[in-house]
Amino acid sequence: MDFSLTPEAEEYRRDVRRIIAETVTPAERHRQHSTGSFVCAPLHRALAERGYIERAVPGIGKGDPIELWVLFNEMEKAAAPSDALSVLIIVAGIINRVGTSAQRERILPSLLAGESLACLGYSEPDCGSDLAAVSTRARRDGAEWVINGAKMWTTMAHIADWVLLLTRTDPTVSRHKGLTMFVLPMDTPGISISPVPTMANERTNATFYDDVRVGDDCLLGGENRGWDVLTVGLSFERGVVGDSNAGVSLLRHFRGWAEQTGRITDPLVREKMARTAIDNEVAKLLTQRSAWIAASGDLPGVEGSMTKLFATAAYQKAVRWFQEITGPEGLLRFDEPGAAAGGWIEYEGRHAPGCTIRGGTTEINRTNVGQRHLGLPRGT
């Protein structure tokens, strides 16, 4: 076994870290938290300039899952927003894999240059975990498709150029078989966006599709092949694209506060810091394992679930500990005088609950591990 990075991967890590430090500035963070748009355009452009976005897209770049892990691990450690980049990389990977050459030519260059963004139109007001139940309807009308329905949790819809839209094209066949994926420009007439603010400053959106008309050029991966396209996307996540190491920046921020206030000498505080450091190490190792499995050519499906179950629960536990220890000052938000860790503790308290929901809820992941890994019998 070898837990170290090659000199080449180590060099890549240092460069990614430098780019993050240079682009995710305090002013940029302030802008994210005040506007709710957790996308760092200078970061995307700087990564693209070095060819790092292209390099990270499965099927286009070198496709090294270890590098993908390094990229997202560095972003998480720095508390830099990574959702936009992970969606971008996954969408680019899907288009490259199942798109037409015209779609690749039209969409990929600006995505890979870090100049455009994509969002995912999967969840709906009435279906989240159960994606096969989507009811947004696409009907053929001559040479065109007419799309009607509503999507929920379309984060970045208000700044994205493209949406991957999961629709129902054939309600007469079994649920998984009648789905079709489209990729269309967000400025297509008939799309409207309504903001959904979240408790963690980040804005997400409800999106509405009213008689949106698109041609076959927007069909992605073939009619009634939507579930396959969705699965391709899941395989690209490889269990390494975020939400598995949030405890690192939490502990760093908390440690800064503990040193500043002198609480660092308190054994009650030190024990919890040590336990958090242990959990952070385990979360890192589990994520690294998913990357290594992917690098070995397999799909870390259940391993990704295990990682998320552990990492998100450990993070939520630590957030609560540190919120309790910092007391009244831990309740103060960013920019308030005296706020513990500059307001980070309060923010993490609002950020934590979403981690066990988005990207696969704890219950979906438990069922996945219980049935696919432990082999427990399905309920009736």
Added chain:
Amino acid sequence: MSVDLAPSADEQLIEHAFTSFFAKEAPIELVRRSEPLGFDRELWSKLAAIDAQGLALPERVGGSGATMGMLVVAIEALGRVLAPVPLIEHAVASRALDQPGRDLVDGTAIATIALRPAEADGRWRLVPAGAVADVVIGIDGDQLVVVRSAPPGSAPHNHACAPLADRSAREGERAVIGMAAGWSTAVSEWRLLTAAALVGVAARALELAVEYVTVRHQFGRPVGSFQAVQHGLADLPGLVEGARLLVRKAAWAADRSAAGVEPVIDVDDNDVTDFPALARMAFVFAADVAAKITDRSLHYHGGYGFAEEGAIQLFYRRARGWPLVLGDPSTECLDLAVALFGAPAAAERRSEKGG
């Protein structure tokens, strides 16, 4: 390849050899039969026949020169079956001696370490394997001593049915082999190997739960088909995998350190390659995981889990008894905190400077 988590060819060989050895030679009936002492001399002799006692000793003293990476694989196999033999203590104590005697290398004598310093009366209290070990290494005052004396052969009745006993640091054939200060490698290795055993305990306890809920029917269906039960079990394999990875990483760090590679401790960057720190992490985490998994597994066995005839209670008691001979895990965390965040006084000075 960058980051390679596949076991080496040697590690695979060890895993296969020890897993099949213990499966054949240490059935659960043997574990029961060995209680309350928690030691089976015949199994110990059979281990000697495959050179297990000298596995991780250097070749210059007649050992096999195995790496820590190989040793933790063997010990995990021991933990899976709760093998009633003090291989962990013996390996750690023998490795601490510059010239372990031939009888330690070939296993005709048993060695152990006293995890806590001798008390004022010159007694080491509740030494693991103290009931059966011929040689004990430990701290007496400011000295590190090795004592050869007759073991009592019996243990006070204890939670895990482990062969614990008080031993004298002053009576018997005694030699001073070093100073107390700076003696920590053996205890670090004990933490690591105990963590490896606890990974085995946890992994097997989880398998027992899955096996039971699959065959046990209530309300006309396997209890394992109820989501409440599935979800209670689904959190556990990630814990086993995490503990195993941490053990393997600590072993890798030990082997790298032996090869002279400088370790790193940078918590802000989530980068720790220091062996003693990783050994503590692995110990605390594996002990917590083994306690949690045996608890949940016992629970899902229902009344049969609580009954002595069930196997899970054997795992439950060892998951607690094996690690707790070292002391309160919270104290372990505080010692870990010194390595990770600096000593409390030093941390305070840092904060006075404006941190």
